[in-house]
Amino acid sequence: MTAPNTRDPRALLRDCADHPSAFLAMNHGTHHHLGVRAPGVIAYRMRGRRAVQLGGPFAAPEHRGTLLDEFRDALPRPGRPLTVAQLRTDDVSLYEARGFTVNQFGSTYAIDLQCFTVRGKALAKIRQNTSRARREGVTVEEASADSATTVMLDAIDVAWLRDKGRHVKKLDFLVGERGGAGERYRRTFLARHHGKVVAYLTYSPAYGRRPGWLYDLTRRAPDAPVGTVELLNLTALLRFQDEGAPWLHLGLTPLAGLDPRHEPSSSSRVLNSAITTLAKRGQALYPARTQEAFKLKWAPHVIEPEYLAFEGGASVPSVWNLLRITRAV
Template identity: 45%
Template structure:
């Protein structure tokens, strides 16, 4: 039987409901990624939702449970029953410390999978010897004629930065796919909530960074999708981000989040009682030798150069016990392999 097609009005109401739940209950700085096209949203008997994608025999759940604290366990249990009715198991990815107790109490095996990095904007400064190299890179980019503008993502801009996307993907190699699910998107119904900063040379876009809103106890912006032309000079991305930081600071935003990087900041003290020792060993192996799976070292170097004020562990949760099959499906749904 074919599924009914949702009307544009119905889709807009659904988006507004999801965004409201993220705003009200989304403690995860990356929570806005839940609105990505291709995600599904499970709503139970109460308020809020759970976002997920299907992969093999699993529901890959993203970012925890977006619901009032007192309703989270009920919603998670309802989602578990739905998964069983579909003959699937749940794997939760990019869970926060605040989610760990909830998932562990519901019988999940929980392991640290990486860390997230954030800058507190009222404290942030590029002054001092620590940031001398960063300042120099930004200065060189500006001297080359770089101009940074915040632009609307209209048809003209979409067409102009499309060249960046095409060259960026081509430079990654013939068989490389764009990573999905744990990174944001450009365009679509949720674009109105995002902000786009573009670097231009002689009015030609050469790089851009998209920022998504962040809510919860550390509100601000998430440094999300970023791309540049392969032959652009060093310092362009840093100059774009510095311009965005200046704008956000003027607007009195509290935090700039650089988001989640898997296989980084792994710490035995952050592990949860009842975790899978074998999974922990596998994560540490990926941290050392997993560059071909995910460019964690490159991402970490970029994030650390901004002197993050907060580094928090993030977790992976397995329903019914850890398995390499579940980890494989997480890598598959994110197109990391």
């Protein structure tokens, strides 16, 4: 694969990235290292002089090592190890060869739209919930990007955050956003209940071997009827299917789908134990089981592990830095 002669991060993602969440690199506040010796882009955030990278190098396989080494050479040194979030299986060996510790962090889910059907036992819960929402008077439409829509969605954001509690923050970096440089490429579907907007979902382009769309942001008012989110996603899914999109990605769920068979040889036993404990007992910190259950209701055709990688080993400062950048704490 040969990338175009461009310094546009979005074009490089489109032509070089093989990661369902690569478009999150367009989020506000994310920096881009554009390859000099190899075509591609690396997305990252800085906190102080510490860097957290999103995904592996977004480049063709033969260029990933060169791009990663180039990026690491450009980081502040010494003593500022790199952390990587949402690393895919194909890139694990690349980081292990450079001394990184790699641990499974969760799983990502994808629906093959070429064979998806709402019929059958597997989708019974989806049919039940969407029918309930329709009976309650919920309707769904694709939103236009205008000022009136922005005001309505802002109101949903406020209601959603208020319902979560005053200490809850909006997660960042590893989830989608509204606005920013990628706004015109996203699609938004909103739900009305008797005319009032009560929820919305946004979708970003997905690139690579399974192109299509990424379900990347959900906001729901507390008074939205049961089944509203399922009706939103089903409406968007069927539209994407009609348009010929091959895949709908449901994105990463941290702490879900953990399996010892997915742990690389370089993994930290201490971090693995901590992640496993959080998955079992940390529902108050992150609702992994709820998120996983929602995604499994769609009978995804592909479930893949995603990883964290720590240069020089997993340390408390590196983990803390990741949590701060994603606003998990």
